[in-house]
Amino acid sequence: MTNEPTIRSVISRQLERKGYSLHSFSHRSGINRGTLSAILNGNPPKPISIGQLDLITDALEQPIGRYYPLYIEECIDSGHPNRRRLKSFLLRCAEIDELACIEQVLSRLAEDLSYLPTIFAIGEELYEAGKREAARLFYQSVCEYEKYQHSERLAISQYRLFRMNLGDDAELNLRSATWFEPYRNRLPEDLQLDGLLQLANTYYTLQKWTYVERFAEELQTLARQMYEICRKSSSPHPYHELRCERHLVVYYGQGFLLKSSALEHQGKYEEALACVAGYEDLSWFEGLDETGLKEVEKFKVWARANRYNLEILNGNAAILPEYLNLLKEHPYEVLPSLRIIVEAANLNGFLIDDVLKEFPVNTDLYSLFPNHYVSTVNKDRFLDLNYQLAIYLLRKQEMEEGLEKLIYALKYAVSLNHKEFFMKMVPLFEQHRNFASQEQLQEYESLMGEVLKGAEVGSGVRPGH
Template sequence: MHEPYPYSESLDLDTIVKLIQINYTLENWEEVLSFSDELMTLAKEIHKELVETESTSHEFKQHIIYYFGYSSLMKSLSYQKLGELGKSREYISLYANLDWLNDSTETGKFIIEDFKFFASANTLQIDVLDGKQERIPEYVEFLVKTPDQALQGLINILRSANQYNYDVETEINQLSPHIKDYTHYKEKVKAAHYLAYQYQLALYRHKRQEHSAAIDLTLHILFAADQLGNDKYFKKAISLFEVIRKFGSVSQLKLCYDILNDIIMRGDLSDEKSPSFRSTPAGSSSSNF
């Protein structure tokens, strides 16, 4: 549970939403869960006022139904991130059915249908993460129609493949054209998703004994994580490299040394031009990586 914030008055709906978003970005899942509970409590309070008196003193930007759906959505996503897929499914069922709020406005109906769509897509996602391989073709079909979700979709597919040991080469080929160069992902959450995808792909190559490709991907993560300022994936890449470095070629080992040496010397040799490292994995046939 988070510490109370030093406000003289209770938090409003939109401030709580903002706090949920901030903590989601920081991957503070327990905080997201706690603030989502606060959001639901306040939304119910305001909704009761609106039903009973048709007015409220509270101010908020969205339709009241949005806050009910958003609370359950963020709890579902947080439990998914925590690996508690059963609980994640429970909260999906809540925002899948907001009809009980009995809103007859067009805006209300639109929001309810929107959350039904999210619930359908996220149920598919949970099924894939749960190892239900038979659901992957449908999931890929959904991702092809919504290419902005392809990055997160590939992370989920690879994570499932790595955990349950099955081949997803076809799916990688279908969806990887939608992944852009790392320089495209400047926003912190998207940058983390890009690095997570590369990391899961490196693990996948390693598990399939494709060690050279796995090392190339790991070196790319080192370089990209440094450029994107993501310490978490820089550390994960260093750890993975140590596990698989025995399979590395002389040129791969030298590249790792060069990347790390450049980071160590950065600032000390400010007048010298930094070495030029490849921004895509060596041997990659696509600039999407």
């Protein structure tokens, strides 16, 4: 037996304290007097809807949500809770960010696995409505209590959590990708396209090129299969019926593009060049609407840029004027292309001072036309560009500027919790420590102290977390 007050006793006390009769409070709240009486005095009492509770709360001059913790018992008052009332309550909690109440309800419902389909469905509804943090609680509940490991709703829940967890923290991204990876093939095939693309992009930012190559190949295969299914479909608009986020041609082209990039980073330039041919002209793709045609044009530009990349990485600096003309025509290509140009200069020992004057390295590079690339990919490219630029300056014996750029890149790597870059840059600084100014040494030592403090509490390389 609990001594906790019930929602009706609390409301009744408030009415008495404020001197309201049922008649006067009915007028104030807009709720019929007979309905109020049935709610507060009925035997058994009439159930309260969430809408009525909000009207009562507002009329009592209390913040909306004030009585929600007590309302949980109203929803789960028997072995067979009213599912419609329960859903309305959960959606309302999500609407006003009463996440603690959602957690309480889900922990109670989890005892009965028959509620998992409802929990999943509400999670999907909230996800589509943009209430991601509330949706997260529903997906976590499915992942925790689903006993059928090959169920579709479990795979989708894992996928949603993976997408929501992706951000600027490289270590968290790695853990999220690793956790989701085994579920990728259990997704419906149209959602698999997005899952594979996100996995490949995530491992791209982590510079795990063999993983990028693997998921790019899976993406190629699946996109080709889905294309054949759509071509043979009797539906008038088969491509529009897919639930994937982008046009199907994007996944087909990205399979080749990502594999080409992975091979390029592994120094397999000839193999990478062969992959470029797979996406440079996708005009043959059936079902291209206006959006699809725009995507095909993007792939054409990327193919030109990547052919230049491979040429310049092989040491052909003579193509730089052509390449720079392309970048002037397509300024959103400056960030990824400039990174390759600086890396190629370091690999092959040529100078690019004129290029750097024309395209200065600053944060405008990754805020320019942000919709063309995944934000985390842009940040990874910007980090790599600054690291390559530090190497370039140090190679030219411009020690002060080179170390300044290296410290900047180190700070950026720490902010992204990017261990791979961090572990490359620390030895580079130590190698040139004797050339550092006193101010640079102090800045470096201060950064290392913060990193060490962060590592002691088990948070990777990021300080203060």
